[in-house]
Every structure is written in structure tokens, then in C-alpha cells.
Amino acid sequence: MNVAMQQLADPMDIRPFRIEKIRKELADTFTMELVPEGGGSFAFKPGQFNMLYTFGAGEVPISISGDPADPSKLVHTIRRVGAITQAIGNLSEGMAVGVRGPFGTPWPVEEAFGSDLVILAGGLGLAPLRPAIYMALANRHRFGKVVLLYGSRSPAEILFPKELEKWRGRFDTKVRVTVDRAEPGWGGHVGVVTKLVTGAGFDPMHTVAFVCGPEIMMRYGIQALEQAGIDSSSIYVSMERNMKCGIGLCGHCQWGAPFVCKDGPVFRFDEVADAFKVREL
Amino acid sequence: MVQVDNLGRILEEHPFAEGLEPALKELMIGCAANERFEAGQFLFREGGDAKKFYLVRSGVVAVEVHAPGRQALTVETVDDGGVLGWSWLVAPHKWTFDARAQTLVRALSFDTTCLMRKMDSDPILGYQVLKRFVPVMAHRLHAARMQMFDLYGPGKKG
């Protein structure tokens, strides 16, 4: 299926993709590269997600973690947490998985051109942000400063360590990584991710921030960004809620007024700040 | 005198000194020393008398916890512009962690017996020093709480 046909397809149609490659990232997390059965490409915007279907188990929303400039393969990074993600994790290279998508709102990378860009990620939250990082670095000259702040529980749980190292090696990008605790041998930062915000060197009046991670980490991360002077209208967050249809029909993902599947997952923070503070929405 | 001038310049460059009046800086400098630690060297050990604090000029200091039969665990790092050590302010004035240089570390250390005497007789100095330590303590408390939450999991996208 070519890109044009992809846009016309019924969003409830499940398209078969073949697993071309599986890479273990962490003890419970892996990355899959998928190609459409029968050829073609898959265009998407950074921050969007697909519903991944595995026969006999069911369907789950998973963000796309690949490079939007390379539509020849579809990349997903998945943590095994329950029945469906386990079932997907048990598939092997060459097997098929069903895909519906791409769905949802993207990270506003182009809208951030001309500003400093701060990307604040925690844990597996780096995966949905990676497409935005690829796109920002491909357009590096269009930004002021580009700062990537990443926190993880321990050095062994750092996602994409080789890429973080590569990005850190660039002269035009500041990459700061911290872990909550570390054993001897770790030569990097130890401390909560919010501490990285101080001294990150961006101009808060002209900065756009993308934040993704567990909700509690996002809450404190946003607080730190606001304390550093970034307005809540310049902060974007990606939310997760259980989903069924993925296209705004079933109401499963409703989060206050918005539906995460069609109004999100990427939201401007000032537009959802109230819902963000409510417990158990 | 040259030594004191140098220390004054060093203190001036540290964020701790921001907004501190020259006369108060001078009082502080009277209790200061310039120190250097090689990577791996301890600045202080848990249980020792806390008679100093450090303004880190450059390098990384790991704050470590030790438990018998287990590897040391780093719970925080303090680097350029950071403030290390507030046990001197709280009885029984014992270090509650180890602090080890993770890289070459240059720091200004303060003899807190000397400084405390000056703070007792000059309440403005006392207030200004404490005012700068309260955020350090508050940040540490906040960080400890966040670490207790386990920010990165097992919740969503952890």
C-alpha cells in the first residue's frame, strides 16, 4: 500500500505487517521493526501511535519510536507489562502483527522552529519522543538551543544508551542524563530528573518543551520547567489512557473532556493542566 | 593576603555568593580553604564529625550510602556550582553519607566551627548563610521524596 492509499484506508482496518527485526533494549523492553506485507511505506508524524494487534490476544496502543524521515519501516518500542504486550513480545522475526494507524496528535516540532527546544523524558517516555528528536536534529539549524534531559531509575534501565551517547557527542546539542541511584562504575549524574532543568541553559521566554514519561515524573518535570520560567502554553505532554477504538468512538480513553486517542496523546499543557491535577481521571 | 584575595575571587564565582555583601563574604573567607580531591578520594565518610561544608567549583562528587555486604549506592551527585554537606548545621553534627570524588574535584571548604562562631556573633551573616542552606536542604528532601515514589515505574510509560 502506498502512502496516499494509507491515508484513505478505513481506520478500523487492520493491516498486516511483517516483523523484520527484534532488538532487546532492556530486560522487559524490546524494539520491533515492521514492514508492510506486500510492500509499501508508512508515513507518520512524531508522537503518533498505532494500535498493534496480535492474533488471539488483542490490540494495544503503542507509540511509534522510529524516524519519520524513513517511512520504509515502522518502529515500535514496547515494554512487556501484561497479556497483550507479552503476546507481542513472544512473536519472532518473520511473523505477522496487525497495525491500525497512525493515530493521534503529533509533537509540534515545526511550530517550535525558531525557539529553543527542551525535551524532558523519563524511563520508557524516551520512545515516543525519539521521532521528535530525529526530526529536531535533522532540522537542527532551525532551532536555538536543543536540550535533551533524560532520567531513568538506574544505569541498566537507560533506554537507547548508544543513541544518547551519539547525540551527546554532537557539538550543537546538550544531552544530560541522570539516574535515581547507581552502583560504583557509573560516572554520570545521580539525582532526580528535575534537577537537570536547572542550569540547562535555555532561554525560558523562547523555549518549547516536550515532556513524556510516567505521569508522576511529568508532573514534577513540568513543575521544574515552569519554575525555570517556561510558560505552560509552551509545554507539551503525551498522555496514556486505555484505548479500544483509537478514533474517538468508544469513549474508553476519555480523560476529563478530551479523548486521548483523537485530541491527544500530545496535548498543550495549559489546555489539560486542570485534568492533570485531578486524581484518578 | 594574596591567598585571601584568591579565595575571595573563587567564592565570588560560586552561585552561593550571589547577592552576598562584600563584608559578609570577607567574614566567610576567613574560614575558607581551597581544596582539591583526586578521583576516588573521599571528602568525608559517614559517621565522621561534620565540621565542614563544600562549595564545589568543578568536578563531580558522589554522595554514597553503604550497607554491610552490599555495594555502595550513589544516591546523588553534586557538581559545578553545587553545595555539599549540611550535617554541620544539625546536631549531632555527624556525616550521614560518604562523599567521594567521582572525578578530579576542586572545592572551597569552610571550617564550620569558625563560621558558626562568626554566625553566632553576626546574626546577619547567620541569616544569609542559613538562607542559602534552606533551599539546599529543601531540594534534597524533595528529591528523596521523589526517589521514594519511584518516578519511573511501574506506572504508565515507566
Ligand SMILES: Cc1cc2nc3c(=O)[nH]c(=O)nc-3n(C[C@H](O)[C@H](O)[C@H](O)COP(=O)(O)OP(=O)(O)OC[C@H]3O[C@@H](n4cnc5c(N)ncnc54)[C@H](O)[C@@H]3O)c2cc1C
Ligand atoms: C497513546 C499511547 C501510547 C503508548 N505507547 C507505548 C509505547 O510506546 N510502548 C509501550 O510499551 N507502551 C505504550 N503504551 C502503553 C500500552 O498501550 C500498554 O502497556 C498496554 O496497553 C498494556 O496492555 P497489556 O494487555 O499488555 O497489559 P494489561 O493486561 O492491560 O495490563 C497489565 C498490567 O500493566 C499495567 N499497565 C497497563 N497499561 C500500562 C502502561 N501504559 N504502562 C505500564 N503499565 C501498564 C496494568 O495496570 C496492569 O497492572 C501506550 C499507551 C497509549 C495510550
Ligand code: FES
Ligand atoms: S479509544 Fe475509543 S474513544 Fe479513544
